[in-house]
Amino acid sequence: MLAAIASATRHVHLEVYAFEREGVGTHFLKALTDAAQRGVKVKVIVDGWGSIGESRALADTLRMAGIELRIHNPLTSVLLMGRFWRNHRKILLVDDSVAFLGGINIGDHYAAEEGRPGWADLALELRGDICAQLGARLNAGASALTAGPVRILLSGFGGGWRLRARYLAALKQARREVVLAHAYFLPDRGFVRALTRAARRGVEVHLLLAGRSDVPFARAATMRLYRTLLRGGVRIHEWTATTLHAKAAVVDGQRLLVGSFNLDPLSLVNLETLVEVEDAEVAGQATRWVRRHLGGAKPVVLEDCARSGLQRWLLDVVGLAVARFAERVATFIGSRRMRRRG
CATH class of the missing domain: 3.30.870.10 (Endonuclease Chain A)
Known part of the structure; x- marks a missing residue:
């Protein structure tokens, strides 16, 4: 991903749920600002919830470098306007010719440390016509x-x-x-x-x-x-x-x-x-x-x-409560989105 940004000649689109400024994030910030300084159009989208605590400093750093930054539903939108839906995508698209999609955010969690593997995740590198199609439909x-x-x-x-x-x-x-x-x-x-x-x-x-x-x-x-x-x-x-x-x-x-x-x-x-x-x-x-x-x-x-009756009951109660909570949050978010469209 860093090599692709370094080779960019026209534009870079980075869309990620969580962007941590420290560690590997510093390499991405440098690659993005270097690209902008050589005339590449750079756009970064981060989720306000996924990058909570980072978004303001990211905005300062990237906008000073001439990079377009969009914070999707910052915390103020969540608290004041009830916008709970998230941008959970992970997309890097460079020059409409190479793209990376998967589950990986920008952060050190994915790196090995002292012989211990990083978080287990996957992403694909794509090239060819599918990347041009992606560039045409990113905002559609x-x-x-x-x-x-x-x-x-x-x-x-x-x-x-x-x-x-x-x-x-x-x-x-x-x-x-x-x-x-x-x-x-x-x-x-x-x-x-x-x-x-x-x-x-x-x-x-x-x-x-x-x-x-x-x-x-x-x-x-x-x-x-x-x-x-x-x-x-x-x-x-x-x-x-x-x-x-x-x-x-x-x-x-x-x-x-x-x-x-x-x-x-x-x-x-x-x-x-x-x-x-x-x-x-x-x-x-x-x-x-x-x-x-x-x-x-x-x-x-x-x-x-086959845990004891009490253990199994507690696990089922907690598990069911979490599952039902997630379902109700999703239903609530969906209903609010539909009302706004209406």
Whole structure:
């Protein structure tokens, strides 16, 4: 990404949920300001909630360098105007010729430290006509772009159902194997049924999920689904070495889905991205990434769910409360957005 910015001759568009100024963020700030100083048009969009505490200093640094900065829904908009929806995209587009999309923010969490791996996440580097299409549609709301084996879906606010539908279509078409790595795994009942149906018709379904999370109680909400999934033939593995932040799936070693889109209620109402690639080589790279993490993950079996009655009850209560809270927040955000459009 830094090399792409350094090679820019016309324009750079960076859209990211969280941008930390320290550590690797200093390298990005330098690369962006250097580009602006040599005449490149640079635009940066950060989310006001994801970059809370950083946005004002970012604005000062970038605007002094002649860079256009947009803070999506700063805290004042949330508090004074009730704008709770988020821009959760992670996109870098350079000269409409190279693009990076995935789940990675700008921050040191992803870097290895003293022999310890960084957060587990994925991004794709794209080149060619699909990048020119992306440049033309960045500000056009919901879009579906296709070039050869690559398809990019950009959701508008409340448009995450289309991205969910691509996951469901991939599950329905799976014949041999599905490996899915998701950080914030709070799918609805229909999605859980799609996973267990695939497993029951003979598809090997592996879930790589977070054994630790940066979001309080998120794991408890996910764990309440374990018994249903395991009884349905789905294999679950928890990544505990670091924080899992990936949002990806590989189907039959041929199809890769990756982006910023989480399988949770909030991603249904946020601005999100999903890239779908029908290519055995690219899917193979992603499969190897997932399998490497599966090899270092803890398998979860039904016996692990057989806690004492009180423990199981507390876990289910907490998990259900978190899941219902996320659903209600998403519904509230969606309803407010619809009223504003009206």
